[in-house]
Amino acid sequence: MSILPQLFTKPTQIAAAPHLMRGLRPFAKAPHQVRGRTLLLIALLATLSGCSADWGWYVVDPSTKSGWLNLKFLLSGLYYTILLSVTAILISIVVGLLIALPGLSKNPVLRGINRFYVEIVRAVPILVLILWVYYGLPQVADISISVFWAGVIALALSDSAFEAEIFRAGIQSIDKGQYEAAHSVSLNYADTMRFVILPQAIRRILPALGNQLVYMLKMSSLVSVIGMQELTRKANELVVTEYRPLEIYTILVLEYLVLILIVSAGVRWLERRMRTDER
Amino acid sequence: MPIIQLSDVTKRYGTFTALNTVSLDIAKGERVVVCGPSGSGKSTLIRCINQLEVHDAGAITVDGVTLDGSKAALNRIREKVGMVFQQFNLFPHLSIIDNLTLGPMRARDKTREEAREIAMRYLTRVRIPEQADKFPRQLSGGQQQRVAIARALCMEPEILLFDEPTSALDPEMINEVLDVMVGLAESGMTMIVVTHEMGFARKVADTMVFMDHGEIVETAPPETFFTNPESARCKDFLQKILPH
Ligand SMILES: Nc1ncnc2c1ncn2[C@@H]1O[C@H](COP(=O)(O)OP(=O)(O)O)[C@@H](O)[C@H]1O
Numbered sequence: 054m055s056i057l058p059q060l061f062t063k064p065t066q067i068a069a070a071p072h073l074m075r076g077l078r079p080f081a082k083a084p085h086q087v088r089g090r091t092l093l094l095i096a097l098l099a100t101l102s103g104c105s106a107d108w109g110w111y112v113v114d115p116s117t118k119s120g121w122l123n124l125k126f127l128l129s130g131l132y133y134t135i136l137l138s139v140t141a142i143l144i145s146i147v148v149g150l151l152i153a154l155p156g157l158s159k160n161p162v163l164r165g166i167n168r169f170y171v172e173i174v175r176a177v178p179i180l181v182l183i184l185w186v187y188y189g190l191p192q193v194a195d196i197s198i199s200v201f202w203a204g205v206i207a208l209a210l211s212d213s214a215f216e217a218e219i220f221r222a223g224i225q226s227i228d229k230g231q232y233e234a235a236h237s238v239s240l241n242y243a244d245t246m247r248f249v250i251l252p253q254a255i256r257r258i259l260p261a262l263g264n265q266l267v268y269m270l271k272m273s274s275l276v277s278v279i280g281m282q283e284l285t286r287k288a289n290e291l292v293v294t295e296y297r298p299l300e301i302y303t304i305l306v307l308e309y310l311v312l313i314l315i316v317s318a319g320v321r322w323l324e325r326r327m328r329t330d331e332r
Numbered sequence: 333m334p335i336i337q338l339s340d341v342t343k344r345y346g347t348f349t350a351l352n353t354v355s356l357d358i359a360k361g362e363r364v365v366v367c368g369p370s371g372s373g374k375s376t377l378i379r380c381i382n383q384l385e386v387h388d389a390g391a392i393t394v395d396g397v398t399l400d401g402s403k404a405a406l407n408r409i410r411e412k413v414g415m416v417f418q419q420f421n422l423f424p425h426l427s428i429i430d431n432l433t434l435g436p437m438r439a440r441d442k443t444r445e446e447a448r449e450i451a452m453r454y455l456t457r458v459r460i461p462e463q464a465d466k467f468p469r470q471l472s473g474g475q476q477q478r479v480a481i482a483r484a485l486c487m488e489p490e491i492l493l494f495d496e497p498t499s500a501l502d503p504e505m506i507n508e509v510l511d512v513m514v515g516l517a518e519s520g521m522t523m524i525v526v527t528h529e530m531g532f533a534r535k536v537a538d539t540m541v542f543m544d545h546g547e548i549v550e551t552a553p554p555e556t557f558f559t560n561p562e563s564a565r566c567k568d569f570l571q572k573i574l575p576h
Pocket residue numbers: 345348350368369370371372373374375376377
């Protein structure tokens with residue numbers, strides 16, 4: 054329907070409203086925050102190198118050829134860490150929403166389905182789920198599954214239970230009057246959800262969704278156990294050949310740290326941009 | 333043939349009876365003002381008419397459709413009956429124009445151009461066409477309520493229900509909303525208005541309804557209702573709310 058593009062352009066229209074410009078300068082406060090974080094990282098590094106342990110930073114020294122290659126090798130894991138996490142979170146948001154909706158029903162059977170899914174999926178450790186999907190699922194379903202998709206499915210499945218709970222809480226926080234108004238302009242259930250309830254609920258749960266993305270980025274490291282070439286796997290492989298676990302895993306820590314600081318800054322920026330409707 | 337017929341309508345919340353065998357006939361174009369103490373069942377009464385609440389017993393017929401709890405009846409009724417709420421209930425994330433066009437486009441299959449045209453017509457009628465691109469929170473309470481009236485009108489309903497449309501407003505904004513409602517009444521719209529604005533009631537009501545404890549205690553034309561109410565409860569109530 055033609056209303057879709059109109060509704061979807063909303064953020065830009067909002068952005069055009071001058072009184073909301075404050076929300077549009079997300080980096081106004083950022084410089085000293087970033088400086089603060091950089092200082093923290095330097096301090097951390099300084100402390101670490103100052104320790105009595107026998108440091109050998111040469112393994113990742115970008116001024117030497119081998120150090121530079123090693124660094125590049127470590128950083129190349131970023132691609133799959135991000136691709137894996139983003140694909141998994143997108144799927145888990147959709148699945149989570151589909152699981153949340155029956156949980157909001159008056160029908161006890163539908164609510165039961167929601168509870169069953171959430172309780173079961175939440176109870177399985179992610180690592181166990183990864184192993185089961187990669188080694189077990191192909192036998193059950195007689196399919197072959199790539200490491201990447203096994204990782205995505207396991208991460209998405211496990212996260213979807215949490216997403217479902219987040220969506221349920223977000224949707225329940227929307228005032229009953231919004232449903233009544235939608236009813237009084239003849240919207241059906243799907244349109245009420247799509248145009249009235251979810252756009253408001255998503256604004257409210259954005260911080261929680263951001264948290265889940267951060268969580269996902271961290272949990273994606275577990276997929277290294279089935280051979281996914283992401284950050285953690287790369288580090289493990291380099292440790293085997295270079296035998297400098299301290300330096301390499303320190304780099305690994307920093308890689309995740311920087312990645313997640315960037316993501317949380319992005320989420321906060323999005324949040325400010327969308328914060329337009331508080332009455 | 334009345335456009336709305338309620339006979340012996342009962343609505344319970346658990347063991348509490350909010351509406352007790354209420355009967356009422358409303359003719360096409362009739363303006364009914366409902367008053368009564370808080371908790372007397374006024375909201376429940378009008379919410380049963382557009383099925384925001386489903387009655388437990390009795391029969392409601394609106395424009396030939398019997399409300400039997402079926403989905404089909406529900407859908408037909410929503411097309412005929414518009415509602416204006418005490419708290420406006422505008423969609424806060426949508427601009428005024430989008431608030432108004434959403435229903436016509438999604439539920440009436442209007443194109444965006446048609447819907448905008450209808451929306452602008454009714455925004456002009458409630459005298460705020462210049463606010464079309466703003467968001468609800470940028471408007472005053474009185475303006476928001478007028479938008480809510482325009483939103484209901486955009487669905488081109490046969491009947492409009494108002495549930496205390498001015499109760500949430502600052503006093504200086506009440507008249508701008510009542511003026512719009514008087515204009516609507518003069519255009520021949522069938523209206524049921526829950527309100528304690530007795531000046532408005534005197535001006536537009538064809539019928540006054542007084543409720544207490546989930547029952548309609550008195551139904552009368554305004555002349556009799558205000559000068560010579562039959563029941564003691566109604567007299568008592570009017571004495572409390574009318575200026576002396
Ligand atoms: N959803 C509900 N659940 C339980 N009780 C309700 C509900 N809605 C209304 N009531 C009760 O029904 C009675 C009538 O309510 P209402 O129709 O809103 O009264 P009025 O609009 O005249 O103030 C009140 O006592 C109220 O507490």
